[in-house]
Amino acid sequence: MSLFKGVIAKYRKYLPVSDETPIISLQEGSTPLIRARNIEKEFGFPFQLHVKYEGLNPTGSFKDRGMTVAISKAVEKKKAFVICASTGNTSASAAAYSARAGITALVVIPEGAIALGKLSQAMIHGARIVAIKGNFDDALKIVREICEKYPVELVNSINPFRIEGQKTAAFEIIDALGRAPDYHALPVGNAGNITAYWKGFKEYAAVRPVMLGFQAAKSAPIVDGHPIKNPETIATAIKIGNPASWEKALEARDESGGIIDKVTDDEILFAYRSLARLEGIFVEPASAAGIAGLIKYNKKSYFKDASKETIVTATLTGHGLKDPDRAIAESAQPPKVSAEINVVAEALGIK
Ligand code: F0G
Numbered sequence: 088m089s090l091f092k093g094v095i096a097k098y099r100k101y102l103p104v105s106d107e108t109p110i111i112s113l114q115e116g117s118t119p120l121i122r123a124r125n126i127e128k129e130f131g132f133p134f135q136l137h138v139k140y141e142g143l144n145p146t147g148s149f150k151d152r153g154m155t156v157a158i159s160k161a162v163e164k165k166k167a168f169v170i171c172a173s174t175g176n177t178s179a180s181a182a183a184y185s186a187r188a189g190i191t192a193l194v195v196i197p198e199g200a201i202a203l204g205k206l207s208q209a210m211i212h213g214a215r216i217v218a219i220k221g222n223f224d225d226a227l228k229i230v231r232e233i234c235e236k237y238p239v240e241l242v243n244s245i246n247p248f249r250i251e252g253q254k255t256a257a258f259e260i261i262d263a264l265g266r267a268p269d270y271h272a273l274p275v276g277n278a279g280n281i282t283a284y285w286k287g288f289k290e291y292a293a294v295r296p297v298m299l300g301f302q303a304a305k306s307a308p309i310v311d312g313h314p315i316k317n318p319e320t321i322a323t324a325i326k327i328g329n330p331a332s333w334e335k336a337l338e339a340r341d342e343s344g345g346i347i348d349k350v351t352d353d354e355i356l357f358a359y360r361s362l363a364r365l366e367g368i369f370v371e372p373a374s375a376a377g378i379a380g381l382i383k384y385n386k387k388s389y390f391k392d393a394s395k396e397t398i399v400t401a402t403l404t405g406h407g408l409k410d411p412d413r414a415i416a417e418s419a420q421p422p423k424v425s426a427e428i429n430v431v432a433e434a435l436g437i438k
């Protein structure tokens with residue numbers, strides 16, 4: 088028997104559901120918070136680092152926490168269609184939860200910019216997918232307009248039910264630690280997640296963390312202070328030039344006394360490989376932006392007053408299998424040799 092029944096069952100009194108709400112769940116949430124001692128050691132972190140491995144949600148990303156609430160509410164409202172624009176994970180989650188609810192997910196994606204694993208998910212769950220010649224920001228604009236004209240429910244994070252569900256990750260971190268962390272680091276794309284975490288920390292703890300958000304360097308509208316027309320980054324999940332929750336992200340930063348800054352693709356990929364090689368934790372590139380930010384800020388002595396009593400948490404937003412092409416591109420390719428013990432032993436470097 089499963090010990091957890093999903094985030095709505097677990098945190099029902101904090102969520103906008105009633106007896107009339109049919110709960111559509113894949114038993115998301117209850118993801119592990121893992122101490123990353125090898126990373127601490129390698130980079131000389133003076134603090135404890137605990138990572139919230141959200142890749143272990145049912146569709147492999149944090150989106151499932153918000154999607155269980157958004158889809159449950161859409162079904163309560165008797166909607167037959169939900170719609171989202173996506174860099175991939177939202178569409179994978181919307182497609183899976185819609186399949187379970189027996190409704191149809193409509194998905195608008197930027198052509199050629201979705202990691203393979205995510206696209207395969209939306210396809211196999213039966214979403215109706217359209218790829219546009221444009222980027223995520225163009226796709227989001229179109230789905231917002233569609234929602235004004237047609238009876239479909241928007242399930243991007245502009246939908247407040249998404250934020251409500253996603254805030255449960257902050258609750259789980261506090262439940263696991265027995266208190267809020269001192270700092271919390273995470274990637275920022277459309278800025279729904281930083282908004283949700285900050286809401287969750289505020290609702291669940293009197294003493295809250297300093298929020299540290301990181302955008303990819305060439306997709307960093309919040310840091311640069313203006314929308315980016317043609318955002319670029321290998322971290323396709325956060326390739327966003329005009330985040331929907333921009334103002335809320337600034338609120339999280341300012342109310343917590345935190346930071347929103349940028350990290351380069353090289354820094355993201357270095358953190359991505361480090362998590363995989365030092366901790367055995369496989370994430371998609373965007374997920375490593377928070378860790379890249381911690382490495383950068385530790386070098387700048389930002390944490391000079393921290394000790395091993397200081398707790399830093401970081402969200403690892405999506406699973407590495409979402410983007411297998413990137414993992415292969417970042418690794419040495421296996422040599423092809425003849426099927427002979429001596430040759431194989433030599434190629435393995437043990438002869
Ligand atoms: N990490 C991953 C793996 C994501 O998929 C996203 C967003 C983010 C970080 C950033 O979170 O947008 O709340 O600031 N992905 C969205 C999508 C945009 O369509 O799947 P955010």
